[in-house]
Amino acid sequence: MNSEDFDVLAHCAAWARDESPVVLATVVKTWGSSPRPEGAMLCIRGDGRVVGSVSGGCIEDDLIARFKRSESRPVRPEIVEYGVTADEARRFGLPCGGTIRLVLEPVSSESKIAALFEAVARGELIARTLDLRTGASSLRRASAAEAVTLVGNVLTTIHGPRYRMLVIGAGQLSRYFCEIARGLDYQITVCDPRDDYADDWQVAGSRLSREMPDDLVLQMRLDARCAVVALTHDPKLDDLALMEALRTPAFYVGALGSRRNNAMRRERLREFDLTEWQIARLRGPAGIYIGSKTPAEIAVSILAEVTAAKNGVDLADAMRVPAAKARLDDPSHFTAACSIAASAHL
Template sequence: MPTDPNLDRFDHIPETALAWHREGKGAALATVVETWGSAPRRVGSQLAISGDAEIEGSVSGGCVEGAVIVEALEALEEGAARELEFGVSDGDAFAVGLACGGTIRVLVEPVGKAMPEDMLADLVAARAAREPRAYVVDLETGARRLDADGHETRFRMDRSGFEEGSRTFVAIHNPPLRLVVVGAVHIAQALVPMARIAGYDPVIVDPRETFGSDARFPGERILNDWPDDAVAGIGLDGRTALVLLTHDPKLDDPALMRALRSDCLYIGALGSTRTHGKRVERLAEAGFSEDDIARIHAPIGLDLGAAGPAEIAVSIIAEMTQVLRKGAR
């Protein structure tokens, strides 16, 4: 099972499959490798099936899971991978919230047979260490490998799929998304629940305990530390977004400088154009280049004409999503 607490809020399907296999139950991983039309799940979505017909995850939102389980149990008996194709009817699609149906292709791989146990264990270890990996399988030859690099665009876009013109499928396993919010202000109160819905695991940082309190952010992780110390402890990587909301250079700047020295996914800072101009001057004096400073999204958020904390939070989530899916502007 996962050792990284962040994974508890996200999928732990490979971890579950490995655990079932090692318990002697047998396990198979089913992965969506291709879709047409309005398929319920995106390419790369997974379902783990144990030899006792236990399941974790989903490949269709419920439309074809029963058939996949039957096929997976047969694949476990045979010890070989198999490809499945399903048409999701309009009626089934409507039942899981879609307007129309589609078609999905699913790869089923018995663990320890088609998918080597040590390869799955290496993948699980990389996920726990927040290290991205690509699981690459050639469906013509059956060759499999794990890559730590060489798929930069796919890693950045979080996009699994077939290599163009081939039968080689690349399943991207990125660390869970995180959001570090510096400044437990009104915007943060709107932003944090939105970010969680969007798939981020949020952390709120504010040394002012009156602001960063359980009463204002019930159930959330709050660090009442100085921001530079907090982000150093959390770690900033290519799957972590940093949002600075305090308006106070004493709090924002040290964290901002750490972010500019990292490969942080997104860096956004609240403030007017004039405020950002002064921020740019301070950073230049601290030795940061124009290219470094250009990584900062400021004024923060897409220009939606937002008014009020909730709308500003929407604009921030929208900009974070744009950077995640399309790259920096």
């Protein structure tokens, strides 16, 4: 679930609480190219005010025009499709003749949107089921592997953070890093047993732990939807945590520091009986080269690499695509850029 969809739930709950007529549109199926994924939401108030998006184009305009007219609002959940024909695809701005199927739901107390929003705000991952025949819904805890489904007359949508982020260190860089990561919808845990850093930690949307990082790694039971980033520059805190993290399926394990410092770190990790394959998983220096100098820019560079890893993008290949700058088309320039990135993260 991304920040836009969280905002949709917040507005939907507030508008319904004010007893305004509200319709929630949810993408449940797409064919061909679609600008919005399944599960994307749009909330429409009776006066035409909207938040969210289901297509990024004319479908929103059509829905707004429709629901401004009270006689056109659904009285119970219904399914609609846009882009079934080539003419409709052109009319609604759908690329490549794409088709979008939506569920339109008039929001009521039975929708449980307020309870859903409160659970998601607490960082919980929630499955919401909607009976299209009655409009009644129910909430339960979900697993990260679940997805949007429409089976018969029952729609199930998943809401809340699907990915977890463990940040080791509560310094200045970590503040910028966590503020951006929050916008990327990670469930963030910051670990720092040092009072001088932890006492002043105040970043909304993050949980602070004062335990030793390696102990916390074991407690969190990291899975393939987890990322670990060590930002302390202190081997006593970073190394043992990285050792444990590299044994897990975490999709990203990275550490701040120069190439020299990370080479020394890899040598230390070899003393912990890690395999060469496990050590090779360490992203160090963490981040991609963007000429970063300030803590905020370094945070962006690291999170760009984390995002690429999450999305299965090989950055070396991505930097050599035709649309990239000519200097980066040459692998030798890419290697040189990585060397510069190392010095930037000292």
